[in-house]
Amino acid sequence: MASRYWMVSLPVQGSASSLWNRLQEQISKHSFDTPLYRLNVPNLRVGTLDSLLSLSDDLLKSNSFMEGVSQKIKRQIEELEKVSGVESNVLTVDGVPVDSYLTRFVWDEAKYPTISPLRDIVDNIHSQVAKTEDDLKIRVAEYNNVRSQLNAINRKQSGSLAVRDISNLVKPEDIIISEHLTTLLVVVPKYSQKEWLSSYETLTSYVVPRSSKKLYEDNEYALYSVTLFNRVADNFKTSAREKGFQIREFEYSPEAQESRKQELEKLVQDQESLRSSLLQWSYASYAEVFISWMHFCAVRVFAESILRYGLPPSFLASVLAPSVKSEKKVRSILEGLCDSANSTYWKTEDEVGGAMAGLGGDSDAHPYVSFTINLA
Numbered sequence: 001m002a003s004r005y006w007m008v009s010l011p012v013q014g015s016a017s018s019l020w021n022r023l024q025e026q027i028s029k030h031s032f033d034t035p036l037y038r039l040n041v042p043n044l045r046v047g048t049l050d051s052l053l054s055l056s057d058d059l060l061k062s063n064s065f066m067e068g069v070s071q072k073i074k075r076q077i078e079e080l081e082k083v084s085g086v087e088s089n090v091l092t093v094d095g096v097p098v099d100s101y102l103t104r105f106v107w108d109e110a111k112y113p114t115i116s117p118l119r120d121i122v123d124n125i126h127s128q129v130a131k132t133e134d135d136l137k138i139r140v141a142e143y144n145n146v147r148s149q150l151n152a153i154n155r156k157q158s159g160s161l162a163v164r165d166i167s168n169l170v171k172p173e174d175i176i177i178s179e180h181l182t183t184l185l186v187v188v189p190k191y192s193q194k195e196w197l198s199s200y201e202t203l204t205s206y207v208v209p210r211s212s213k214k215l216y217e218d219n220e221y222a223l224y225s226v227t228l229f230n231r232v233a234d235n236f237k238t239s240a241r242e243k244g245f246q247i248r249e250f251e252y253s254p255e256a257q258e259s260r261k262q263e264l265e266k267l268v269q270d271q272e273s274l275r276s277s278l279l280q281w282s283y284a285s286y287a288e289v290f291i292s293w294m295h296f297c298a299v300r301v302f303a304e305s306i307l308r309y310g311l312p313p314s315f316l317a318s319v320l321a322p323s324v325k326s327e328k329k330v331r332s333i334l335e336g337l338c339d340s341a342n343s344t345y346w347k348t349e350d351e352v353g354g355a356m357a358g359l360g361g362d363s364d365a366h367p368y369v370s371f372t373i374n375l376a
Helices: 016-031 049-084 100-103 118-159 189-203 230-242 254-309 324-336 341-353
Strands: 003-011 036-038 182-187 212-219 221-229 247-248 315-320 369-374
Touching: 003 100, 003 254, 016 036, 016 118, 016 189, 016 315, 036 221, 049 118, 100 254, 118 254, 182 230, 189 221, 189 247, 212 230, 230 247, 247 315, 247 341, 254 315
Parallel strands: none
Antiparallel strands: 003 315, 003 369, 036 315, 182 221, 182 247, 212 221
């Protein structure tokens, strides 16, 4: 699939079918590797010249907006597929690949009646895409909120012993709590473990001999328990800190631990559910936005062709996907199929700075309507 297409319209002097045959012949002869498709643009309601000129001013801005929303949803799909470990699916629109929908575009009369004013059609398309963008923001924010909560819990459980949650490292049998005795949890630098084991019994009086047990060890610290009398706990904490040992305040609660476990499980389930629903929504919404965008492009071709070639509408619209090396040759072919006087006029404009550089279109001036659709 090509990632970049040109949507082009040429002025028809005789018959459209004759011009189409000449275009096919020239492309086949001089740039045979360039895919070429005829674009069926319906005969839309023109309205007044003022309304057409006013609409033309908004076309480029609206196109950038729709392309941006389309790309935003596509990036979201790619990110979700990567995180989910899902094999990337070929994006489809109306059950066909994206490029097939573009190159075989058919106007949806039921959705966008051609008797409606051009401004109404464009505003309708723009509002639909804007609503989809708003929905995307809300859904992504909800998903990212759950992800952030999970990441915060994981950081607490994966940091060093000095800062991480230690509730899942302590078992009921590690803690002694009675009327007179208490168990403290101490974080000891890894290189200071010998000093701890040789000194903890003497940091204060009334420490239970040989009560210290190593509960866990990471790359920097070890977690020890120590049992002592309640009345000397504050003195012990002070002495331990002076020696460079960190007391971790901890109250063992099976209920709190079970609650945290359930909270974590729910967040994991919520994340998976939101990720799956967001991915499915993104597939469907990408297709909807792309359909809207292509109808907008058809309106754009029609409006710019009327402004460029005049009334009644008489132009041939097509879609091409030239390679970079073929672009210059294809431009030359398209220019050669335009009225020579018209071609000279636009060339002159281009040489002096392109004063009319593509009515609401691309920055390069051509003697025909042309703009680029980026799918990548």
